[in-house]
């Protein structure tokens with residue numbers, strides 16, 4: 001699972017920072033060590049092969065392997081055994097006993113105005129042998145409750161709160177009824193749709209894939225193209241992990257043996273509603289037979305008849321039986337111990353569990369991980385052990401509620417706070433050729449620099465390919481013409497929401513994160529058709545992007561593991577925080593930012609431009625925050641200069657390096673508020689969060705308070721941000737003093 005939200009904004013990184021990436025100059029390295037690093041990277045990049053990527057991908061896509069299943073657990077053992085053979089160290093399988101979810105049976109029958117028995121299964125596709133596998137599950141959603149209901153059907157569009165407002169305006173209540181919603185238009189996480197339906201008092205939610213979103217309206221469908229065919233079912237969990245991820249019964253602590261467990265009835269992330277996904281084949285008769293008013297234009301879809309709101313004559317009988325309860329999930333962990341700084345960790349991870357075969361999600365990432373670890377093992381055998389420790393994890397139950405990574409992160413939170421340099425996540429490695437790189441802003445320059453040293457299958461550098469993708473997507477977003485010159489150096493996406501295994505690292509522990517993926521047209525997400533056939537015909541025939549992912553993932557990790565001084569750029573971070581604050585103020589005119597409006601701020605001074613009646617003071621003043629950002633930025637710039645000078649001057653004193661690196665590691669931790677954001681204490685990061693829809697949400701505590709016009713909370717959240725900025729400024733100034741005694 002990854003966040004499918006498409007609102008991506010990009011960070012402008014000063015050109016000056018990127019132009020220093022000429023031969024044998026690498027951010028964070030002395031000249032001599034950059035030369036050595038380049039040699040290590042060249043060796044590393046030569047190891048992964050498309051043939052091996054494909055072979056590994058076949059192993060992981062051979063059978064369905066949902067979280068908790070026998071096959072998924074066998075794959076954990078397979079990874080463990082392979083890693084040992086490859087030369088990884090301290091390989092161990094960690095067990096977490098969590099509240100799992102499995103389907104028993106489901107049936108859906110329209111009983112009025114006409115009879116229709118839903119298929120609830122995906123039919124085999126010609127040429128795709130795997131699609132005949134009898135082990136492919138039917139329609140189900142993780143964490144649905146069991147139950148039975150006969151009730152009228154209401155079409156509730158995307159199932160977001162504003163959709164129910166429109167229904168109310170039309171006099172349609174959904175209380176006790178079955179709501180039929182679609183996945184996108186606009187996209188929101190299915191768990192948010194379920195929570196919304198639950199809050200509205202619906203008896204059940206059916207969610208279907210409209211061909212307009214990912215089917216024949218987009219292009220050729222599987223097996224002739226990458227889009228979703230008639231019987232495609234998008235499975236998925238409806239867990240309310242935007243409130244708290246991981247095992248619902250151990251919110252905030254690890255599900256290790258003997259752990260306290262809260263009753264499932266009290267678990268905030270456990271849904272209390274029945275829910276089932278449908279193919280458009282099964283949704284069509286339900287939509288066609290609805291009565292009531294015609295739905296608005298924006299609610300219409302691709303099925304070729306007018307969609308109505310329904311609510312009265314059409315009745316459906318729905319029965320779902322689930323097998324939810326305690327079961328073990330397994331995280332596989334291995335490492336290459338650092339030669340010089342074993343207690344500084346660079347952590348890498350990918351989830352193993354898939355809704356069915358997981359051709360893209362996540363087996364493309366798992367195949368890339370297996371080639372990455374083979375190459376790392378090979379380097380070690382040739383005497384090229386990294387300076388810092390690389391920890392590599394195969395997560396379980398990501399699809400259910402980011403479960404395995406969350407439990408692991410909660411278990412090792414103290415150790416991670418002391419040791420973790422960064423976490424690099426790969427979920428869906430490859431669904432096409434378009435690179436997307438995410439990073440906290442302090443690591444954006446190093447990620448961009450890294451892509452300059454890799455070659456895209458198009459023949460260009462990965463950096464140039466990334467630039468073109470970004471330019472094209474920005475142009476498409478504006479519906480303007482393609483102009484590759486429109487992009488300067490703003491490539492890394494620094495808007496980081498939730499939806500994958502980086503969440504516990506960033507939001508709970510305060511570890512800087514990077515996320516990597518190649519994307520393309522992909523209409524079979526979370527279905528039985530996301531398989532080996534799809535990858536070999538559409539996603540990555542030839543496995544070149546899988547190979548590139550192994551190379552990129554590894555080189556990024558090696559740079560972080562081998563750097564003399566960690567390649568963080570806090571001036572860039574400051575600039576990014578300023579953008580976040582500017583966006584908040586530009587969207588909310590109750591918030592004052594610049595000193596120029598100070599007349600309105602101070603009610604005792606009156607206001608020359610406010611007219612005779614005067615204007616009420618702005619309820620929130622962020623001028624002090626602006627100053628704090630300026631100070632943080634200038635401290636970051638000074639530190640950048642000092643670090644560059646120091647690295648240029650030759651070998652770095654080991655004790656000084658430890659002081660500097662541990663200081664820089666501390667910056668991300670400082671962004672955490674131990675109390676969490678209001679209402680969601682698990683999510684502690686004050687710069688990054690996610691909305692309930694899964695959309696990224698910057699300055700989450702402050703933004704939500706401003707949007708709710710809760711000014712006391714907004715002021716308190718602003719103070720927390722200001723204090724964190726001040727702490728980090730002090731920290732950077734201390735590091736700068738250590739560099740310039």
Ligand SMILES: [Zn+2]
Nearest residue numbers: 001361362427
């Ligand atoms: Zn995934």
